[in-house]
Amino acid sequence: MRTANGDILLRTPAERTDATEFSDVPVIVTEDGATVRLSDIGTVRDGFADGDLINVYNGEPAVFVTIYRAPEQGAMATEAILRDFLDGVRLPDGISMEIRDNDTDVLRDRINLMLRNAIFGFGLVFLSLVLFLDLKLAFWTSLAIPVSFLGGLAIASVFGASINMISLFALIIVLGIVVDDAVVVGENVYQAQVEGLSPFDATLKGLKEVAAPVTLGVTTTIMAFAPLAFTSGSLGQIISVVPIVVIAILFVSLVESLFILPAHLSGGGRWSVGALAAIQRGVHASLQAFTSRILHPLVRGAVRFRYLTMALVAAGIALSAVAFLTGHLRFVFLPPTEADGVQLTLTMAEGAPFSTTRMGAEAALLAASRVNDRIAARDGTAPVLRTSATIGQAVATTPMGGSADNGANVAQIRVELTPSDARNIASVDFEKLWRDEVGALAGTESMIFVSGLFVLGDDVSIELSHPDDEALIAAAEALDG
Known part of the structure; x- marks a missing residue:
């Protein structure tokens, strides 16, 4: 009532x-x-719920419209259609539209990160190989990275995988291991060429010597990721794309290193001539000196004092176990990941009037503005990009889904910050300053600040149930201390 x-x-x-x-x-x-x-x-009538709801965007009244894509549609394509539509909309004077909380921005950032890592990784692999091996071998071995990715993604798409946040995570994981088998094959072929064999004979000899260990190494990696495909529940639905992408790319990488790479290396001569060949000879001489003067003595010492070596290894394992058992090495499902914003979910006492909730939300917005002004005066740049508030509704979002809590006693305030590379304060530090500035609001039941990208809910949740309300209230008060 x-x-x-x-x-x-x-x-x-x-x-x-x-x-x-x-x-x-x-x-x-x-x-x-x-x-x-x-x-x-009172008056009792059938009809829709008459709930109070106010949306505020940058201090102005607003209406928030959430747009979801269909399962068969791509996020980028949906965003492009939406932007084309908005470009053709003409609004009356004083009314404007703006896209906020665009999840495709995060997806685009991850794609760009993966592309940058792939290009940088390709360059490092090529540079490392060209310093130690022939230019021809370095070129064809480095080419295994894009070939493996393109072929692996083609295979993964057959099994229903798509480009999303989780599959991009899998691509970044596999980027560091996808070229290992090609490097092993290429280096062994180069060593056979140094021994004086013809390109064809050197390729055949080098491949035969390492085909079995290369296949075994890739197979063991595949087997390490395979159990993730059998994970059940909501978590299994989320991470099932990881083994599909990783296994597909590793399979293509193995085929490329055992069949395609040898075909390229079996014909023609070396490409390294002139200054490049001289640089390679100098690097090779330095490597040989390091091997003979440092590496070999260390290996001989470890073998000679084998009991000491084994004791040191055992001590390292024991220290790792102790660090885990004593809690110094913690287990977390998802590591803390900073978001470009801070969210406050405000819950007033049950039955509180809407006006009280509105006053609390407005006080929180003013506190965020004061924190922004102080940081701007100190650093010269304001970290807050935009603010928004919904009074009368709070949406709880986790990687497993989301739910909305409607009521006159709830409100949700979001402060969106500039990109991390454009500000001098972390979102978690802004959260602490904002929390201190808000202080204790009168009539609040809870204030939950969130500055992380992933929110899985409470670490520990206790639910009480009893048919007697008085006994239930007494138990809750006793538990609260």
């Missing part, structure tokens, strides 16, 4: 389905038998 001073919650054990039945609910029964029914103290 909604009144001027707040909402009053009424409970009845009997089931009611329409306004007529609810009107007959007894609220008070006096000792002389007089009954005050719900229809006597």
Whole structure:
């Protein structure tokens, strides 16, 4: 029941389905038998819920529209269609539209990160190989990276995989190991060429010597990722694309190193001539000196004092186990990941009037503005990009899904920050300053600040159940301390 001073919650054990039945609910029964029914103290009507809801964007009244893509549509394509549509919309003076909380921005950043890592990795692999091996061998071995990725993604798409945040994570993981088998094959072929064999014979000899260990190495890596494909539940649905992408790329990498790479190396001569060949000879001489003067003596010493070597290894394993058992090495499902924003979910006492919740939300927005002004005066740049608030609704979002809590006593305030490379303060530090500035708001039941990208919920959650409300309240108060 909604009144001027707040909402009053009424409970009845009997089931009611329409306004007529609810009107007959007894609220008070006096000792002389007089009954005050719900229809006597209020108006009961069927209809949609008449809930108070206010949206504020950068201090102005706003309407938030959430757009979801269909399962068969791509995120980038959906965004392009939306932007084309918005470009053709003409609004009256004083009304504007803006895209906020665009998840494709995060996806685009991850794609760019993967591309940068791939290009940088390709360059490092090529540079490392060309310093130690022939230019021809370095070129064809480095080419295994794009070939393996393109072929692996083609195979993964057959099994329903798509380019998303999780599959991009898998691509970044496999980037560091995809070229290992090609490097082993190429280096062994080069060593056979140094021994004086013809390109064809050197390729055949080098491949035969390492085909088995290369195949075994890739197979063991595949087997390490394979169990992830059998993970059940919501988590299994999320990470199932990881083994598909990784295994597909590793399979193509193995085929490329055993069949395609040898075909390129078996014909023609070396490409390294002139200054490049001289540089390679100098690097090779330095490597040989390091091997003979440092590496070999260390290996001989480790073999000679084998019991000491084994003791040091055992001590290292024991220290690792102790660090884990004592909690110094913690286990977390997802590491803390900074987001480009801070969110406050404000919950007032049950039954609090909407005006009280609105005052609390406005106080939180003013506190964020004061923190932004102080940081701007100190660093010369303001970290806050935009602010928004929804009063009367709070959306709880986790990697497993989201839910909305509607009511006059809830509000959600979001402060979006500039990109991390454009500000001098981390979002977690902004959260701490904002939390301190807000302080204790009168009438609040809880204030939850979140500055991380992934929110899995509470670390520990306790649920109490009892048929007696008084016993339940007493238990909750005892648990709260």
